[in-house]
Amino acid sequence: MENKHIQLFQSIWTNVCRYILSAVFIFSGFVKIIDPLGSYYKLQDYAEAFGLLWIPNSMLLFFGVLLASIEFAVGLFLFFGVRRNVSTVLSLVLMIFMTPLTLILALTNPISDCGCFGDALVLTNWQTFWKNVILILLAFWLYKFRKLIIPFFTEKTNWIVSLYTVIYVVVLAMYSQRYLPIMDFRPYKVGVDIVDDMSIPEGAEEPEYETVFLMEKGGEQKFFDVEHYPDSTWTFVEAKTNLIKKGYIPPIQNFSILDIETGEDITESFLTKVGYKFILVAHRINEADDSNIDLINEVYDYSVDQNYPFICLTSSLESDIEEWSDKTGAEYPFYHADDITLKTIIRSNPGLLLLKDGVIINKWDHHSIPDEYQLTDSLDKLELGKLSKIDNKETLLYVVLWYFGPLFVLFGLDLLNRRRKQK
Known part of the structure; x- marks a missing residue:
């Protein structure tokens, strides 16, 4: 027993x-x-x-x-x-x-x-x-x-x-x-208001960050903060944002749009601008896939015609940006942002975001960028200009059904076969 x-x-x-x-x-x-x-x-x-x-x-x-x-x-x-x-x-x-x-x-x-x-x-x-x-x-x-x-x-x-x-x-x-x-599962999902998710609730202790720039001149590399940004004789290498003091941590951190030449932070002025805007993300532009560059240029031309702001965010060197522009014919302006942040925003290099005011309306990898046949009118009249309907629960349900559905049928047949043999 x-x-x-x-x-x-x-x-x-x-x-x-x-x-x-x-x-x-x-x-x-x-x-x-x-x-x-x-x-x-x-x-x-x-x-x-x-x-x-x-x-x-x-x-x-x-x-x-x-x-x-x-x-x-x-x-x-x-x-x-x-x-x-x-x-x-x-x-x-x-x-x-x-x-x-x-x-x-x-x-x-x-x-x-x-x-x-x-x-x-x-x-x-x-x-x-x-x-x-x-x-x-x-x-x-x-x-x-x-x-x-x-x-x-x-x-x-x-x-x-x-x-x-x-x-x-x-x-x-x-x-x-x-x-x-x-x-x-990341902070920059479709439907998120970037400005709101960067904000600190009233009364909460604010964290303190410091953005530093690694610059190079004559083979020497040195870090500078925003207040001591050097002159144009120094070449930009990369930007880093460090947490100095912990406090309330908002869902979105370290998101900043920096002017390449001056280091000026234009994040707030860009995001709070009313209307649609496109952000092309190429965290390391020297590694970006240029196979669909014609579609990107078409979207840029469309944004110019419709008077929609279009910028490219990258963490790359100016020499890499110039090489990309020469190779692809890119005419859109480039701004610097943190490399890790850009890789978090979208899992594609390059990838395209559409914002309305400060809200992420849609995201596309470089294989799925809309073409001229989809961009036939202003965005307020197109389906592309509406908030993309993405439901993680619905997606998960489809994933589960595609796997377990056929196996459930197989299990039923297997069970019937076992019972038939037992008789």
Whole structure:
């Protein structure tokens, strides 16, 4: 009798571990796979923190997508109980790799957030480490008692579930790589009023920031603040905004539009200007994709005809901006902004934003920029000029149905087949 109770406990606890691990892996893999550039930027932070800048960016991007895909697929395998040996081994290997890494991050703190849940859920490095300690214990148990995992499907249909899962994950990764994330967890999502989200509520303690500029002259590099911005003999390298004193932290921070020549901050005057305005974002213009530059130039020509402001925000050197202008025929004005902020605003280089007053009306990656056939009238008369309807809950529902719908049908057929054989 005692052995039966122990076996029952082992069976129940094994499947509890299985669902906990599957939920974490599915969530972690999904939020990263739909935002591959976000994972890529985080891996760049890792590479910089650990002195691994020699790793090619293409390899970092590939590894980020691969890791998210494996996490997502392993989570789904665990949920359905298919490929029990493969899924339990991979889950254990992932945790054996991630747990010591997050301990190093917690002790050294080279980056503030490991990015394990993308932008959907931000944990401190110590929170991430203790989370991984729990998960690695669950993964060890699950690996040891993997034969107790109760599968949803029979062995004959396991291969269909596995194949469909791999295809689904690959297609989702490829789509997310080409277009903007299907769900946006960042502060600059469509519908956000940038001015309001930069504001401090009345009575709240305000944080203090300092913007400094790294300038170069005669091979010497030096930081300057706004009050001591140097003359034109110095060449701009980059701008950084540092938090000096904590206070109420608004959702949007470090957003500033700076005149390249004078360093003047025109953020407020630009955002509070009534009406529509376009912002082209190219965080590093020397790395920007110019395959759809004709569409960008068409939008600029349209904005000039309609008297809509059009600017380009970048963190690039003036020499890179000049090279881009010569190569693409760009006539729009350029302004400087923080590199990290620009990568947060839109996951495309370049990407285009449409604002009305200070509200983000729409966002386009460089593959989806509207063309002359869509820009046939003033924006107040076009669908493009209306607030884009993006609902994360609705999007998530479609994602779930596309995956679980076919498998629900397969499960029903599998169940009927089992019952038929039992008769």
